[in-house]
Amino acid sequence: MIRNPSAPQQDRSRATRERLLKSALASLAEVGWTQTTVATVAERAGVSRGATQHHFPTREDLFGAAIEHMAEARLREIRFALESMPEGPERIRHTLDLLVGLYTGPLFAAALQVWTAAAVDEGVRAHIIPLEQSVSREAFRVAAELLQIDRDSERLRAIVAATLDLGRGLGLAGILTDDTVRRAWILDAWAEELNRIVAEERSRVH
Template sequence: MAEPQQDRSRATRRRLLDAAVGCLAELGWTGSTVSVVAERAGVSRGAAQHHFPTREDLVTAAIEHVTDERLAQLRADLPALPPGYDRTEHVVLTIGEMYAGKLFRAALQLWVAAASDDTLRAKVVPLEAHVGREAHRLTVEALDADESHPGVRESVQATLDLARGLGLANVLTDDTKRRDRVLREWARSLHRSVHEAG
């Protein structure tokens, strides 16, 4: 039985969005043209333009896709864990991995392009703000932290900022070993901060 047209259309759109994320992460903004993305997705340029008539449309959808994927990845990687230091360490390492992967590299390419493109910046800034708020909220939940205690909110935010910085360090060279050591040490400090605040 033939796949319904709507399902095929959805699958094509998803392939294009995934390809756009891959292109952004690997080829950067300038290399991520509609033609290149379409070729990577295995569809014709015409099919790509049917879903995304312009490069701007494609990039806007890719931004949304990156956002959704990053949040879904974070949710999937932050399961309910038993209390204690193991939970804190798992959360910190998961956040670190989120900022070291392909989705972060794709988002980073968009940040760089948006720095000199007002139209793109207008779309990137609110989406990145949303990602930041959601990542913070999910981290607080995963740590079972109480932000009403002094310093806890700042410690959670420092975790996200540290992971983002370590992700930047990983863009040019594989920084996995150093990142792991730094994050494990930070997890000890974070656990003390959250535990002592209670």
């Protein structure tokens, strides 16, 4: 028999799921992989063990879904910010802040815990790799769109990919200390290079 829950039931279920995902992310970022289990997340979210296991049978299901959910939300925010972004030379510098935002804050801190656990655990790795690849592809699409690059230019595609790797490196550099001043200095410099590279490629084509 297929259950056909009523709309309020579905809403409650969705809200519970969301609460679990948020709690999982916050717990990973604050106390790390080892101290974060399905049980501690359920307790933190105020959700019963049974309901939690209904949504997320394993630890990997929960953590994978938490990171995917938050990365998608972050990418949606970036796309939304794009609509109100001014044209002109400042656009690239703003874009860099948005993209580097993918690699800072609680989302990155939580993802780092999962990646590091996955580095030494094949089971976690198998679960995380497809998700990681899909988030990376989407980040590249968003970055290319924000930077308004011609996708036919090999040079620009490589430079956009490099920009995301630079962002990831800056994120890792900022995990232990407040790196915001150095980060802004590097992004200012990189924005100038990017502006020049993008302009050069545009004039080459037209």
